[in-house]
Every structure is written in C-alpha cells, then in structure tokens.
Amino acid sequence: MRVLAIMHGLIGDTLMRVPALRALRETHPDMELLAIADPVSAPVLAVNPLFDQVLAWDRERSSFGWQLGQIRRLRGWKPDVALDFYFGSRTPWIAWLSGAPRRIGPARDAMARRLLTDPLPFPLPATEHMLDRFAALVRPLGADGIRHEWEFPVHADLRQRMSRALSGLTAAPSGDDIVLVVGAGDESKRLSGPRMLQFVESLVRETGRRILLVEDRRHPDLGGALRRIRGVESLPGMGLAELGALLAEVGLVAVADTGPLHIALGTAPRVLTWYQSTDPGVHRARRAGYRFHYREVCEWQPCDTREKYRCHLECTDSIEPSELVGSAVELFSQVGWARPDLPARDPAGLDLSSL
Numbered sequence: 001m002r003v004l005a006i007m008h009g010l011i012g013d014t015l016m017r018v019p020a021l022r023a024l025r026e027t028h029p030d031m032e033l034l035a036i037a038d039p040v041s042a043p044v045l046a047v048n049p050l051f052d053q054v055l056a057w058d059r060e061r062s063s064f065g066w067q068l069g070q071i072r073r074l075r076g077w078k079p080d081v082a083l084d085f086y087f088g089s090r091t092p093w094i095a096w097l098s099g100a101p102r103r104i105g106p107a108r109d110a111m112a113r114r115l116l117t118d119p120l121p122f123p124l125p126a127t128e129h130m131l132d133r134f135a136a137l138v139r140p141l142g143a144d145g146i147r148h149e150w151e152f153p154v155h156a157d158l159r160q161r162m163s164r165a166l167s168g169l170t171a172a173p174s175g176d177d178i179v180l181v182v183g184a185g186d187e188s189k190r191l192s193g194p195r196m197l198q199f200v201e202s203l204v205r206e207t208g209r210r211i212l213l214v215e216d217r218r219h220p221d222l223g224g225a226l227r228r229i230r231g232v233e234s235l236p237g238m239g240l241a242e243l244g245a246l247l248a249e250v251g252l253v254a255v256a257d258t259g260p261l262h263i264a265l266g267t268a269p270r271v272l273t274w275y276q277s278t279d280p281g282v283h284r285a286r287r288a289g290y291r292f293h294y295r296e297v298c299e300w301q302p303c304d305t306r307e308k309y310r311c312h313l314e315c316t317d318s319i320e321p322s323e324l325v326g327s328a329v330e331l332f333s334q335v336g337w338a339r340p341d342l343p344a345r346d347p348a349g350l351d352l353s354s355l
Helices: 011-016 018-027 042-046 064-077 091-097 110-115 130-141 156-165 193-207 220-227 240-247 259-267 280-284 305-317 321-333
Strands: 002-006 032-037 053-056 081-084 102-106 118-120 178-181 211-214 232-234 252-255 271-273 290-292
Touching: 002 064, 002 091, 011 018, 011 042, 011 130, 011 259, 018 032, 018 130, 032 042, 042 053, 042 240, 064 091, 081 091, 081 130, 091 102, 091 110, 102 110, 102 130, 118 130, 156 240, 178 193, 193 211, 193 220, 193 321, 211 220, 220 232, 240 259, 252 259, 252 321, 259 271, 271 321, 290 321
Parallel strands: 002 032, 002 081, 032 053, 081 102, 102 118, 178 211, 178 252, 211 232, 252 271, 271 290
Antiparallel strands: none
C-alpha cells in the first residue's frame, strides 16, 4: 500500500502527526509512505526512517508550473491512499489530483466532501487533542492504539552537520549545557524582556551552567542584553533538524510553546517550559525529565479566539522566573547533579530601557 501524507503546517503540528503514521506503519509494515511538508519542516521528517520519501512543497512561493510538475510526480507514484493532515481548504485538491483512489480528511466545506472519499466530521471537537484528531485519519485504515509521544531520530550524519554549524562555539555542546529558546510565534507566550533577563541571570547563578541561546531575531535588543550575561553564548542560525541534534546533546532545554518545544519532547533528556497551549496531561506522564508551568487562569479548555491572546498573556505574566529556575535545578538533581562554582557577573551590567 502506498500512502501519501499531506503534512503542511508548522513544525509542532507536523510532529504531532507522526504518532498516527507510526501506528499506521505498525498496522501495515510493508506500506510505502511519502510525505508532503513545508520546506522548514521537511528536513525534520527526512531524518525519520518512518518516511520513505519526503517532498518539500512551498505552497506560497512555488510557481504554478512547479506545483503542476509535483502533481504529475505524485500521480506517477500512484498512491493508494491520500491522508489530508493539514485540514486546509486547498489540500483536498492535492489529495484528489494525486490520483489516490481513497482520500481521507476533514470535510471542512462542500467541495472537500466531494473531493474526499472518506470525509470526516468538521469542525472537530474543541475538547479533542490534536493527537487524537490526527489519529482519526488512520483509523479507517485499521490503525489504532496510538501512543501520545513522538520520536526525533538523531543519526551520525545529522550530528556531523550540527557540529559543523556550531564550530564557532567556545566548546562543543555537552550534557552540562542548557539551551534557551527565547522566541515564540505568539508574543503573548513569551516572558517579557525584564523577566526573561531575570530568569537567565538567576539560571546562570543557581546552576553554573553555560546557556546556549537561540535568539529571536525580531527582538535584537533582548538578544544583545542576554548575550552580555557571563555564561551566555549565542547560537548561530541552523535548520530545525540540526537543532534537534543539538537538543539531544545538552542537559536541559528551556523553551516556550514553539516548534522547538515539540522537537525537544522527541529528543531532549530534560525539558522545561513556562507555557504550552496543548493539553498538559499529554506530556505530564511522558517522562520524569519534563516540567511545565501552568496557571489556573489558563487551564487547558476550549478558548474563544478573541480571548486567546489575553489568556496566554495572563498565564505567562503569572509565572515567576524563580519558579522556572527552581524547576531547572530540580531536573538536574534527578541525576545527582552537584552545583558548580558560581561564575562572576558581567560588570558591564544590563540596559533594560529598550526592552
């Protein structure tokens, strides 16, 4: 059986589709799996042996002629089933144009119901987690018993690519390091500039660890202030696949609700997050090396889109940096970590006026 998986979208959503496809592979071990993904996410899928082929498809920038050529390529591959994991308005057309005799996906409108052979109810229940929504696509093919976790395989070649990207660091990444991802797609999910500085200063002081900083280029002032803290080193730009290999090497990843959080959940030994919009219960029992900070004001529940920004903002504003640092120390203590000597504070100080 040849299966076409249409997996456009952000990296977090892309990774949450993997458990459903893994269950499908376990049900049909001889199937051939071809995935379509956005150019940023495609390299992350390509390192996973679950996929036989991965096609990077830029929906916004690719010319009509290029897209027509890819449709011809898909038709030549002759898929038996097309799965629309994106839930978009145009992706049912890709499923139909691929020539797959069976096409499964959500029927978001009348046209989708015509293009899909197995239209699923839409809109989906607001209380249903995305992992369960994606699982619904593979159940008609006999797959069930989906595990709420995903893996991020790191092979030798990927480690070498990561090492080359980080050749300018003062020392190679190790289990003594902490990776801090500053940004988030939604402004309301970030710690404010002064509170982020307080968090990082305390993290360095209480752990004595080197902080490897994944900067948010949209906030250069904050990045510059963080780099002036002794013990903080900025990472060069790299792809998400190389970032995944890095997260597997360090001791702790501190990250907000971003794509790197989902990558970290598949590869990092310890993960600390101060907000997540998915159901915390999904990952709470995943492993001991995971801590999330959540507030009653933002308990996972159906949230009106107009209130979502306020909900996120109240949640992040209610979390004290000292709580995050305490969790970082606790996570390291699980493996008998001993606090090293404290580094000296950068005498240059920090300018908070522009943050």
